[in-house]
């Protein structure tokens with residue numbers, strides 16, 4: 054089973070993902086951008102304010118392809134629980150925002166289209182919900198994607214994704230204390246696993 058964690062920068066995904074290591078030690082924990090050289094290339098683009106946004110999309114997508122073949126698909130074939138800190142929805146939300154106003158007419162549809170031929174949809178996605186102001190403040194605005202106005206566009210893209218597939222998403226209020234958010238997500242993962250095994 055593939056469960057992904059999504060949300061704005063600073064929503065608390067990594068805090069939750071780390072806590073899940075203790076509550077669900079049997080799972081395969083992974084993330085995007087990955088630790089591979091493809092992920093290194095992605096991180097160079099994230100840190101370059103002048104990076105071409107279409108080129109950046111393809112770097113993220115290349116990293117995703119390698120992530121699928123090296124980590125996600127083999128673990129799923131072994132019937133493992135895979136928990137990924139960010140996954141394809143991050144592209145649909147962030148790169149659609151980064152490419153709004155570009156030559157692409159419908160950036161989100163385009164990005165979904167290039168993924169659809171090869172990606173593996175998550176079985177469930179936990180969306181950690183915080184407002185863009187909280188997200189920007191918590192993340193410290195260290196890169197081009199962490200500005201409040203940009204994150205507001207990303208947030209509305211996530212809302213479009215949730216509206217289109219409400220059955221896949223589980224929304225968790227990320228403005229609660231870390232303890233409450235962690236307990237809630239651990240409970241959600243247990244429920245999803247139980248439903249998956251039915």
Ligand SMILES: Nc1ncnc2c1ncn2[C@@H]1O[C@H](COP(=O)(O)OP(=O)(O)O)[C@@H](O)[C@H]1O
Nearest residue numbers: 062063064065066067068191227229230231234
């Ligand atoms: N529920 C929370 N309430 C307040 N601060 C939080 C909460 N969860 C995480 N943080 C803090 O916010 C910052 C970003 O958290 P992090 O887990 O790295 O978020 P993300 O991976 O979504 O960017 C960190 O300093 C973290 O300690």
Ligand SMILES: Cc1cn([C@H]2C[C@H](O)[C@@H](COP(=O)(O)OP(=O)(O)O)O2)c(=O)[nH]c1=O
Nearest residue numbers: 061062063085086113139143144147148198
């Ligand atoms: C995976 C992914 C991340 N990003 C952005 C979100 C972050 O600003 C940055 C790095 O991701 P990440 O390391 O997960 O940052 P954070 O823990 O702060 O959420 O890359 C995209 O724009 N598209 C993507 O597909």
